[in-house]
Amino acid sequence: MIIWQPGQEINNGRFIIQGKPLGSGGFGTTYKALEPSTGKLYAIKTLNQQMQLREDFAEQQVKFINEALTIKGFDHQHILKVHEVIQSGELFGVVMEYIDGETLFQYVRQNGQLTESEALLYIDQIGQALEYIHAKGSLHRDIKPENILLRQNKREAVLIDFGLTRSIATKSMTNALTEGYAPIEQYRRKGSFGSHTDVYALAATLYYLLTADGLNKEGEFSPVPAQNRKYDDEPLPAPKHYNSRISQRVNDAILQGMEIEPEKRTPTVLNFRENLGLVRTPPPNPLPASEEGGLKSSCGMDYRKLRDLLKAGKWKEADEETKRVMLAVGNREKEGWLDVESIDNFPCEDLRTIDQLWVKYSDGKFGFSVQKRIYKGLGGTREYNSGIWDKFGDKVGWRKAIVEYYKDSYHFGNHKWLYYGDITFDKKAPEGHLPQYIFHKWGWVLVWGWCEGRCLLSRRDL
Template structure:
């Protein structure tokens, strides 16, 4: 009986121990599920990063447990504004340190970037200027961060320790310097794509009177989620005075990429274009800008370093003009470069996304009623034109304009590249060209369409040979050029109040419009009606 009671007691002890083990296993399982959830929600966060909190004290930078509120080494408060937790030092320079961080206030614990003002400059004047530039970066991001290819500003403040901080959107991806090292030199196609994406960004910031002043591969990131180009690091950016855009200022920029006038403290819009040009020739060659320039002859020799990487004459001329030393010889605006790209490389520049600020009310003038005749939506490539038809029928002119550009790319199988080659236009199917043109003619009562634009161009003496003066006159006639300046896309009038031939803007964006007009004529000669 005694032995049975002992055995019973031992079994109860074992049962208790098993229950304890079961509880511990359930705790471990729960912890693993939490870690799994965190890893899922924070995408590429490593387990190490989830279990650390980097001290923001510039003299410490100790790695702490994420549950600690204060640094275990120096007692510095770890959570910036009780919200942002630094996990990794990702950069440091003359103005301070940059940290990758986690926003603890949001359930998904997303990444963000903390920039800490901690200048290496000495002297009161230098420190004051550095502080001003740091503040200017925050102001720039606040003004520009609404652009989808510029990081958003989350916060800017002075902490209890007296240091300035800004918190901004984290862009996950490689910068172009890293991409060059991992994938090798860029070919012409990649340079075209780069120009097509970054020039509209520069056009945007320059319109806001901001000069970036530090365009270089390391400040251009290819976002991993959508492969878009993102322009970062506005720490050197400068607001342009309205009265005088070339006032002497502080010399800011990166050696090798800085424009001559900028090195004298006189940065202007085209200074950014110069830096972009140098960026392009560096990416094409993989050679330092210093070695691409012959000091004794005072000229660029980048073509000598193209190894099995040919560049067309047309693109080469554009790059040469970007890196001209004389500001008057250089392109004056990003829009001008885009226009040159359009003319020489037959680009289709996709319209910007519709913005509430650019929506215009459609007011119908007294045009004759549109024909009731149904248009046969023929396509040699089995393209669906119902969206274009519906947009036009509903007088949604901007959507129709965007759809037209996208359809041209789709027909030519160039959607990924985002531009057309001259041969793409030369070989564009007549059936598709006629369908697009007829739809525009029908729903605009004959006011808009490629054939309308062709007639206007020819009435001004335009021919198949490109003539800049006549092309400019054509741009003025159809309302794309005002006061001797080409308009930006957000200045286009999406209304029947616009001048004849104002839409679609495909010809304006293609620049190879002359070739398109020629193709339209060829198609008509082949017996395919354009109804124009």
């Protein structure tokens, strides 16, 4: 039996094990490891002690490696990245991305049940990851709060632990499962497996995120197991039973996603996201993604008017059009401004299209990516720093010095943030001066910029 120890060198000294294992499950143990040559940290997963003692250990390692190679083909923002398979002695290890963060289960245990908006944010992210996995012909089969990591200081969820992942085409599967999150078909070796199998677990995860306080008061840490519901007639209380603040729409979507019989259950993750109100319905006759020279949109938004205004150098009208389309894509027309959640969830494809149009027609002078470069160059991050934000405002021309008359002479006093009416809509404006309207709330950039502006300029996809 092999257990890697802190400070141990593996794979001919390429990696050094750091501290105690990050975690251990029914199949594997995950270690934190340093690659001295690059200074990078990785997570390396192996089969655990129990698996190593099995007579068919060699066969299990082959399965372990084959599954790792399948996951290595996954490339999605909300799926843990697998880099390669290594060997150290008789033990194989899967080298994965190391994420400094905590699981959703740990997060909820520490902070209590989530608000509906925050819970839906993470479920939407993991739901998109599952749609990607299903499109690749695989099932995860172990969705639960413990298998979802939150990146440190980010509202970003990542799906981990693919130990039970199988091909959708497989008719006979192991009945390994997590009670409370596994659907009834997972209790059988042969059953009606499909995307609806992961839908149940995703719905059960949302159930827990929204009802944890009530569940924990009753000494439970997961929804009623499907086996109990099926054979012991133990009812599953509606989410609203534990949390009256849950909307009826979300309450009903969860219950439909957790139907016992597969044929009655929400069939796909996309349908589940639609039932939750997370999928924006495209407008009629949307602009094809491949049309009009790369004016791509994930939701069918037409960017031709913005392109034409920028091309004509109508900077003010283009700025107003930028706000219109971004509020429409973010489904925030009624509010008139973007909040943190809508910024974090703003489609990458649409954000890039808007930014690239500004950059192209301003000859590289304007655009969100230009603003981001300036902001980052000043040391800006997602965290609040009034000094850096003020310097950014000075740099892009959103603040100006107040000239005061005192004792027969003029003095330059403190800087103040400009109102939207004072913005310069001309290519002679400072670099990064535009787009600007989207940064305003109540006509004053500072109020919005303290939080939402930093989130936008910290987006990795700009």
